[in-house]
Amino acid sequence: MKITRRLIDITGMRDIIQRRIPVLTLDSKIPGPTVWLTACLHGDEVGGTVIVHEVFQRLKQAGLLNGVIHALPLINSMGFENISRFVNTDREDLNRCFPGNASGSMGERIAGRLFDTITRTGPDLVIDLHNDWIHSVPYILIEPDVHYSSKKIRQRTFSIARAAGLLLVEDSDAYHALSNTLTGAIVETGVPAFTIEAGGSYGIVEQSVAAGRDAVLATLRKLGMTDLPDQRSTRSPNRELLTYSNRPLCATSGLVRFAVAPGENVKANQVLARVYSAFGSCEETLRARGPGYVLGLADHARVLPGCEVIAIAELSA
Numbered sequence: 001m002k003i004t005r006r007l008i009d010i011t012g013m014r015d016i017i018q019r020r021i022p023v024l025t026l027d028s029k030i031p032g033p034t035v036w037l038t039a040c041l042h043g044d045e046v047g048g049t050v051i052v053h054e055v056f057q058r059l060k061q062a063g064l065l066n067g068v069i070h071a072l073p074l075i076n077s078m079g080f081e082n083i084s085r086f087v088n089t090d091r092e093d094l095n096r097c098f099p100g101n102a103s104g105s106m107g108e109r110i111a112g113r114l115f116d117t118i119t120r121t122g123p124d125l126v127i128d129l130h131n132d133w134i135h136s137v138p139y140i141l142i143e144p145d146v147h148y149s150s151k152k153i154r155q156r157t158f159s160i161a162r163a164a165g166l167l168l169v170e171d172s173d174a175y176h177a178l179s180n181t182l183t184g185a186i187v188e189t190g191v192p193a194f195t196i197e198a199g200g201s202y203g204i205v206e207q208s209v210a211a212g213r214d215a216v217l218a219t220l221r222k223l224g225m226t227d228l229p230d231q232r233s234t235r236s237p238n239r240e241l242l243t244y245s246n247r248p249l250c251a252t253s254g255l256v257r258f259a260v261a262p263g264e265n266v267k268a269n270q271v272l273a274r275v276y277s278a279f280g281s282c283e284e285t286l287r288a289r290g291p292g293y294v295l296g297l298a299d300h301a302r303v304l305p306g307c308e309v310i311a312i313a314e315l316s317a
């Protein structure tokens with residue numbers, strides 16, 4: 001099966017910052033679902049790019065039973081070059097610019113072109129691949145209730161995401177604004193979409209790439225697009241939907257030392273971390289506010305009041 005490669009213009013500019021980004025397509029030529037994989041929307045989150053490469057390589061060899069898969073493997077080329085999350089012309093977070101605006105900021109213009117490119121193909125599913133803190137485990141982020149166009153779309157999204165076999169975590173507007181994300185804008189149009197947070201940013205974490213690749217392939221198996229055997233070595237034991245939390249935040253400044261690791265279950269009140277002053281005295285002890293599962297730990301030891309240092313998937317009360 002042949003992979004089609006093309007380049008699309010994303011900035012609409014000429015001469016100074018002409019930018020084109022790669023699009024990969026695998027078309028079975030048999031009627032079926034249209035699926036999009038998107039990666040490196042945040043320029044320092046490179047693991048998703050490699051997940052796209054591996055998914056396409058597997059499907060190129062095994063063939064696609066039906067439908068078509070498109071991928072944008074490296075969206076934020078400006079951020080990628082500068083090892084930065086942002087669109088570097090003005091430090092915009094591209095994943096807060098959707099569905100975009102043709103006469104808006106650079107980020108909004110790029111988002112608009114990406115959004116149009118995806119939606120005009122009549123997609124059945126969009127999976128956006130991201131990477132989290134360096135010390136983190138792979139998980140799926142689901143949009144909170146308010147973003148879906150209907151209950152039916154929410155249920156369909158959940159049932160497809162559950163097939164991926166990773167920990168399922170509902171994002172929350174309580175900690176960071178979720179409006180204007182790619183997956184948020186897509187589910188608002190009535191199309192299932194979710195995010196895979198496939199381990200750490202900056203470098204390629206092979207174990208996380210394998211987990212992300214196998215999760216995508218499991219999703220495609222669920223849609224009947226491939227019969228590649230399930231080779232997942234790890235599957236989340238937790239079948240219920242958990243809730244994302246970045247609490248507790250630090251209240252002091254100093255150096256944070258963790259008492260837990262990503263992937264660990266925690267109980268209510270369990271010590272998560274301690275903050276030490278430059279003299280070595282313990283200034284603060286951070287404790288779990290309820291039972292949950294550690295998703296990731298901050299990249300930097302330096303903390304200030306209000307710093308988020310841990311991501312936890314909390315069990316529903």
Ligand SMILES: [Zn+2]
Nearest residue numbers: 042045130131
């Ligand atoms: Zn990201």
